[in-house]
Amino acid sequence: MTDNFNDAVHITRVLDGDTEAFRELVARYNGLIYRIAYSMVGNEEEARDAAQEVFYRAFRALKSYNPTWPFGAWLRRITVNYMLDQRKKKKVQTVSITMDETVELDVPDSAMNPREKRRQSEQNRSVWEAMNQLPDKYRMILSLRHFENLSYEEISETLSLPLGTVMTNIHRARKKLAEMLQPIQSELLS
Amino acid sequence: MRTCREYQECIERFIDGNFLLTDEMEVHLMTCSQCREYKESLECIAEALNGMKLPPPPPQLVDDVMFHIYARERRRVVPTFIPGLFPILCAWKTLLRYVSSIKIPRVLQREGWPLVFATLAVIWGVLIMPALEAGADKSTLQRSVSALADKLRIEGEKFSASVNSIIPDLFGDRKAQGIQNESSEPSNGPSKPEKLINMINSYNFPPSKPYRA
Numbered sequence: 001m002t003d004n005f006n007d008a009v010h011i012t013r014v015l016d017g018d019t020e021a022f023r024e025l026v027a028r029y030n031g032l033i034y035r036i037a038y039s040m041v042g043n044e045e046e047a048r049d050a051a052q053e054v055f056y057r058a059f060r061a062l063k064s065y066n067p068t069w070p071f072g073a074w075l076r077r078i079t080v081n082y083m084l085d086q087r088k089k090k091k092v093q094t095v096s097i098t099m100d101e102t103v104e105l106d107v108p109d110s111a112m113n114p115r116e117k118r119r120q121s122e123q124n125r126s127v128w129e130a131m132n133q134l135p136d137k138y139r140m141i142l143s144l145r146h147f148e149n150l151s152y153e154e155i156s157e158t159l160s161l162p163l164g165t166v167m168t169n170i171h172r173a174r175k176k177l178a179e180m181l182q183p184i185q186s187e188l189l190s
Numbered sequence: 191m192r193t194c195r196e197y198q199e200c201i202e203r204f205i206d207g208n209f210l211l212t213d214e215m216e217v218h219l220m221t222c223s224q225c226r227e228y229k230e231s232l233e234c235i236a237e238a239l240n241g242m243k244l245p246p247p248p249p250q251l252v253d254d255v256m257f258h259i260y261a262r263e264r265r266r267v268v269p270t271f272i273p274g275l276f277p278i279l280c281a282w283k284t285l286l287r288y289v290s291s292i293k294i295p296r297v298l299q300r301e302g303w304p305l306v307f308a309t310l311a312v313i314w315g316v317l318i319m320p321a322l323e324a325g326a327d328k329s330t331l332q333r334s335v336s337a338l339a340d341k342l343r344i345e346g347e348k349f350s351a352s353v354n355s356i357i358p359d360l361f362g363d364r365k366a367q368g369i370q371n372e373s374s375e376p377s378n379g380p381s382k383p384e385k386l387i388n389m390i391n392s393y394n395f396p397p398s399k400p401y402r403a
Contacts, residue, residue, distance in 0.1 A: 019256075019263075020256075023252060026256065030247045030251050030252055034251065038245065044245065044248065048247075048251060051247070051255065055255045055259065056255075056258055056259050059259050120241070123238060124238055127239065127242070131239075142239065145206070146236070146240055146242075147239070147242070147244060152208070167202075170202065171198070171202055174235060175228075178231040178232065181231070
C-alpha cells in the first residue's frame, strides 16, 4: 500500500512537469522490466535498450495511467506488449536468440561444490536454450510464471488473456519444454 | 473418471502450488506411467526454472533511461513545428510574385529562391526559435539542461582558479631567478611540471552524469 502511495506521489509530480520524479519510479522498477526483457532477448545489450524504450513509452503514456491499477502491473503489461511486438518484427529478420556466454543463470549456492555448481549451470543452460526455442507466447508465459513468480490470475491480467487460456498455454509450454528436454532428462533427474 | 489430460492439468496446478494431490490422483499416478513421468519431468523443469537467477540490471540503467527520455523528448519538440513552415513558404511565394510585378532589379528576381531560403533561415533563427524556446516546457528539459550548464560552469571556474594559482609559481619567479638557476642543482621536491601534473591528477572532476538535477 505504501509503495502504491509513493508511486502515486511520484506519478503526480511527473504529470505536474517534474521529469526528475520519474527517476524514482525507474529506480524502483528497472529490475522488473529488465528481467522480463532479458528473458525474451537473452542478452544484456538488447535487454537494456528494451528497458529504456519501455520506460520512455510509460513516460509518454503516463497521462493515460489508471491509478486503480498497481503501477508495477501497468509497466509489466507495457513491457510484455512491447517485447512481443518486437519479437514479431524481428521474426521477419529471423534473428535467433543468443545468450551472453558470460552470464551465469544459476543461483550461486555456497553449499555446492564447484563440480556440482558447474553441472547445475550446464543443466540450467540446457533448459534455458530449450526455452528459447519455444514460441514467444509460451516463453513469455513461462518466464512470468517462474522468473517473476506471478499467479495465473496475474498472468491473465498482464497478457489480457482469459484464465483458461493462460492455464492451457502454460500446460502446452511445459509439455513442449519437457519434449525438448527428453534427451537430457536422465541428467536432470539425477 | 478423469482422462490423463485432466490429470496432467491437475499435476501442473499441483506443481504451481494451487492444488493438493487427492487420493484419486495418487492412485492414478501409481497406475499410469505416462502421468508419473510427466509429473517427474515437470518437477525437474520447474525446479530448474525456479532455480535460475537472471542477471541483475546494470547499475547505470537508471541514468541511461533518464538520458534516453530527455534525448527523445528533445528530439520530439522540433519536428512538430516543421509543418508551420509551409504557410510561411506560401506567403513568401505570393510576396515574391507581388515583388516581381513591381519592377525590381533583375538580379534580385533571378536570385529569388536563394533569397527565400536565406530569409526563412533568418526568420527561423531570429523569430521562431526564440519563440519556441519561450513556449516550451521550461520545467522539464530546460531546467535540467540549465542545471547541467551551471554545474559545468562552476566546476570549470574552480579548475581554472586552481590552475591559475599554480601558474605564477611555475613561471612567475623564473625571470627573477635568472639563468644561474638553470645550471644549479635540482631540488629534492617534485619539479614544477610534475607539481602541475599531480595537481591535475588529484583534481576531483565532476561525476559523468549529465542530467542529474
